[in-house]
Amino acid sequence: MAFVPAPGYQPTYNPTLPYNKPIPGGLSVGMSIYIQGVASEHMKRFSVNFVAGQGPGADIAFHFNPRFDGWDKVVFNSQQGGQWGSEEKKRSMPFRKGTPFELVFMVLPEHYKVVINGNPFYEFGHRIPLQMVTHLQVDGDLELQSINFIGGQPAPSQTPMVIPAYPGSGCMPPQSNLPTMEGPPIFNPTVPFMGKLQGGLTARKTIIVKGYVPPTGKSFAINFKVGSSGDVALHINPRLTEDTVVRNSYLNGSWGSEEKKISYNPFGRGQYFDLSIRCGIDRFKIYGNGQHLFDFSHRLSAFQRVDILEIEGDITLSYVQI
Template identity: 80%
Template sequence: MAFVPAPGYQPTYNPTLPYNKPIPGGLSIGMSVYIQGVASDHMKRFFVNFVVGQGPGSDIAFHFNPRFDGWDKVVFNSQQNGQWGSEERKKSMPFRKGSPFELVFMVLAEHYKVVVVNGNPFYEFGHRLPLQMVTHLQVDGDLELQSINFIGGQPPPNQVPMAIPAYPVSTPWRGPVSPENMEGPPTFNPPVPFIGRLQGGLTARRTIIIKGYVPPTAKSFIINFKVSSTRDTALHINPRMTENAVVRNSHLNGSWGSEERKISYNPFGPGQFFDLSVRCGMDRFKVYANGQHLFDYSHRFSDFQRVDMVEIQGDVTLSYVQI
């Protein structure tokens, strides 16, 4: 069965360079563009362009350009009719050669906000071209891409829009709710241990998205889907890097059940990013990692609607959680 992403969530894994693809549904207020990659050991520069069209000579609404050139900096600009505009610079380099990075662009009404560069707000670039004109994203340079995700905004036809609040998420979400997938707002870079509440409980076809990074020295971490009133654990996911295993189990009425370990591949390697999607079905959980089916887990706790808490702890760094 192919992975069907949740509304407003458009992942591309291991894209090749140069990357030059349409933005699903076009650019709109509330959209986030989430990029994971690794800076080259010999990195001199790379760029991310928000472009009007795909062909050569297209206008560039926003040009994001880190440069290692002895005066390490990040350059911001736009290009119209073949001419660059006035250059904005920040003499700060959030990227390290040979190191993984995460980069989030939020599209707001007045500017692009480089929301997160490895966990820190970085820059705001005012709109010089109407954002509704932007149709494509370009990425190229001295880097390796691991994933590009388009989150929120106006999705393609036949998909339900999913609104996203401004970073950081700090107040209860009162906006529209997707009828069948993710119901809460995304949280960027939550601390570990993490506890998230599933408002209304775990319903069929609801999907939880967890993005993170496994530190090189990590030994183990856990993801639990629990009933807060009884502390029962309907699904316990336990990647164990020391055993090269992903253990699944349930803890019901004070006792652990039988472990499940069979898996076709293990996405939780030391020093690796992962993108986990846990979808609740009527008779099982279906779990995907990095766009590929990872495992199914039949419900042992039949009243799964009572599951109202997601708990994450251990040797993991979280970058994005949507419940």
């Protein structure tokens, strides 16, 4: 069994710089691009470009350019026919040297909306039709953790990235095994969060949770619950003070045995994370920042009765897809 990112969710983890790749399926209204990374300790500037084409002379529909130069600011512009357009700028620096960040570009009908660390920062009106934008470029004084394209449709010719769950299991599963996500994405939901899984939890369904653990965070929990009984089929409980991730179930009024073994812990204070939880026929499979974290065998055999996703504790959510 392999993990395949769900349609409309195309992640790249730990990309190298300079980054210059096609946007899966092209740019479209409703798409969001999430960039997670760390600003360099010696940052002077970096840039994110939405480009129409791939060559060196391609037009730039949107140039996003933070500059640490004594007059800390972020510059916004476009380039057509080799000529820069009128420059827009904001004399505010939302990035801190040596500090993790989450940068989101939301593609709306009239403009790009820039959200940084969960806070709306700027809106840049379209100067070039967004349908012409084909590539995303990122370069400069930063370290990239992940780039996620959310909400667009992958190009028909594009093969989804496969992350082997076990050694030697990197084969592409049949089309019918592709994970599904029925619900619309929820951006920056408040915590505690409670979401309804329409139709209950089904095999091959993938839930995406993107968030941030504050520097003072101690613990938070993600629960897959049965609303009618209060049973919890899967309880994921990162404990920052213990550097561990506890998993358990709560059935018929009592907790089961804890599981703690983990191959990698993506939850750190002051860090962003990208969690994918896939329901299989016999187990949950959980991935963090593109790496397999752990499996959790079903203890509630009728897992289809799970109809609530609950998230609470010391966490800020930026994106949930159920």
